[in-house]
């Protein structure tokens with residue numbers, strides 16, 4: 152066996168740029184202008200429906216006012232499925248659309264991104280695209296991604312997560328043709344999010360920032376934006392949960408989720424996402440809820456691998472670490488995450504999501520193989536993931 156003489160596990164870094172973003176109150180009103188700028192004449196509007204918010208009709212109106220024809224596909228579900236992608240692609244072709252507008256959280260954006268991958272590759276099955284694809288086809292049909300949650304970050308990333316319903320796992324697809332042409336993040340849309348979803352998506356954003364910052368990929372360009380997103384979440388997520396009309400808190404969370412997306416786009420994620428992907432694929436469990444349950448035990452497991460980074464996370468979360476040793480500060484970071492999750496009244500467990508003793512082996516196996524496990528700061532073993540799952544039941 153050859154001796155490894157390379158000093159770093161990942162000596163060559165890759166920085167992935169993000170699409171042009173428009174962020175701020177009323178940004179959604181730019182949807183029509185931006186869709187036209189990127190060349191959309193007839194958009195397939197891809198969404199879960201966002202029933203009761205009026206958002207879909209409002210954005211449809213904004214697009215039509217700018218002269219963009221709209222066909223709505225509102226059958227996307229949580230953990231978007233491979234067959235939904237192909238249904239949406241069929242509607243795209245039949246309606247002679249020439250671009251996409253996704254409205255919602257990660258499910259809507261990822262379904263739209265997957266439709267574009269399918270279209271770019273002449274209708275191939277989305278199941279062919281698991282992992283790093285690297286086709287280098289960077290030009291694609293235009294796509295405007297408009298975000299309505301404070302968690303996804305998907306509007307800013309080239310990752311697309313789709314459930315393979317045949318094999319019951321979530322495919323993590325890294326493909327440049329998935330990048331949106333424009334991302335729009337508007338606190339006015341995020342303000343419609345109810346408290347429970349604010350909590351779950353907000354913890355998803357925190358998980359993106361924490362996992363990208365502690366990732367063993369060590370991408371320096373992710374560090375600053377990840378820490379700042381952690382700081383915003385530490386300061387404002389409780390307020391956004393407690394009073395959805397708090398404009399300052401909603402705006403802070405809009406930036407935090409966008410920053411989390413930037414951070415993971417190059418920095419990568421870790422075991423919390425590996426577990427959430429496995430449960431999402433097997434049990435259709437909501438992504439943010441899985442992360443909210445798994446974050447604390449997973450980070451308690453991870454902190455010995457990079458205590459200084461966790462000590463910095465403690466400071467970003469507002470913990471006064473003066474007089475603490477590095478390990479005490481690192482432990483305080485995880486304690487503060489636990490306090491936040493308790494304040495957000497996350498009481499669910501993996502048992503509530505339907506995880507049974509019989510499934511643990513399968514979830515562990517999928518989580519170990521998940522692409523995010525590669526970047527987790529501490530080495531992962533079957534036993535380690537098994538232990539984490541049992542702590543979450």
Ligand SMILES: [Fe+2]
Nearest residue numbers: 355359424438
């Ligand atoms: Fe996530």
